[in-house]
Amino acid sequence: MLVRLKEISNEFLSELNDIEAGNPNSMDCANDVIILCRRTLHSLKSLLLQKDFKSVENEINFFRNIKQISATPLIYYSEVRSFELQFPMANTHTQRKYINKKLTKLNRFFNLNIDFVQYIEKGHTHFDQQYFTRTFLDSYHIISSKFYFQDPDFTTSRDMLLGKVKAYRRFIKYLQNRPTDKRQDYNSNQTRAFDSIPNLKWTSTKAALTELVYALYVNGALNNGNAEIKEIAIALQRVFHFDMGDFYKIYAEIKFRKNSRTKFMDNLSTGLISFMDDSEN
Template sequence: MFRKFYDALYLQLCSSLSSIIAEQTDPVKVLSAAMLEIGKVLLSLRGKVLSIPFPSIEVEILFFKTIKPKFYASKIYHFELYGLDMNRPVDTNETIAAYYKERLSELQLFFKLNASMYDYFRTGRNEMDHLYFIRGAEIPPVLIPEMPETDPVYATAMDYLFAKFIAYEFLQQEILNRIGLLDGAKVVTDLPLADLGVKWTGKIVNLGELIYGLYYTGQLNNGNATLSEIVALFERMFSVKIRDVHHTFGEIRERKVSSPSKFIDSMAVAIQQRVDDDLKYKPGKI
């Protein structure tokens, strides 16, 4: 119940941002529209937290470690994406690729400079959560690599850094996708595809899980299909917008309690059940 409001709010934000990206091509207009949507959601998020006390320390940790960072990551990501687009050189593919690789190196340097906390973030450790994600916790300054927020009622030692980790991972994947396209990948959205009348009516996060499963196991083009190509193909096949697939991966990663492959697991169970049903003894049959 605690997460229901925040999950709905985040899905609403992702949907709005996806529409903005699909409808706008001008980086200035994209940033302006995105900041407007994100600002409204962040204001609603803060108001909700400050109006209703957390029922327990565990819930407070959950909010500042998991929920708040992914919202703020959207703001950081769109600012970074704007900078990436505005500073991109108008030149040959080789020059543009060199620019993208330089930005990748900068992201890698950030991760290295914060290696200890990035490891804490990536591995899901929790032994320091009572210091990192509780408001007002006494923590030695040497353990705080970056903390720009000073709001004592709505900030903890590490929630902003976790937001940057999420945003920079999204940005890193976006840059890799763009480099892949420059290296000769064809844009799938330009290819004709018959309208078979089949539309995706399930959750976008489930479709995202399928896409990442195909991508990471190299099922398409002998493992050479880029994430952007696969996303574009699924969009055209199923008449659906999934341009927020990086945000979707954030949702997949948050499925720590159940399984990050929750949908694919349910498919396996359904197939096994059908096989078991077919193998059951049927009266009158030999």
């Protein structure tokens, strides 16, 4: 059973990575991930109903660790989708107010559950049997009123609370980095410089764009070198309206090219130098 649980989790993580890498649109990504999470949780539940745990330790490990792999993204992306659906279309002030209101609510959640949060952060285990086994479900009642995936055979008193703690931490970062629509601050007769940018589409290859992504990352050209590869890839896919697919795999293939491993970057350099030379004549 443990082997199969690991296989399901690995398959989930692989699919999750593909979805997040190939979906620059937050709503599309959220919808696809939610479907994947629910499917995975159903698979875990079916396996659990067929073969129960051989020990209390295995049950604790499942609800505290293994289940969280797919439960936490489900909670996170459910929050993202709900937030984006309700995000106001008014001016920047209204949008920022809405974001701050959501952050205040999340902060209240952590304050109300500070004992459990400390228990998890400090790595305590003395209440694990009560928190992460189904035996004590009636004694330690579920304290959250919002459920994402609940079943008496598949839920303990605190496993979903743990998922919310992890997901909400990530959601806070999402909100802190969520841009507001500054165009709303301009009068209707004013035009921003960004509004005049044409609709650019990447017409070269996936490998070429992958080279550009990694070149920007390696040279620290964005955010003073603090931008991650995945962030750069998602941003360029959005700007160029282009799906790169599995750019990690593409990069691995690029490394094993027999000829130039930087074919696109070489052509960029050669072409620019040639253009400069011609312009001087």
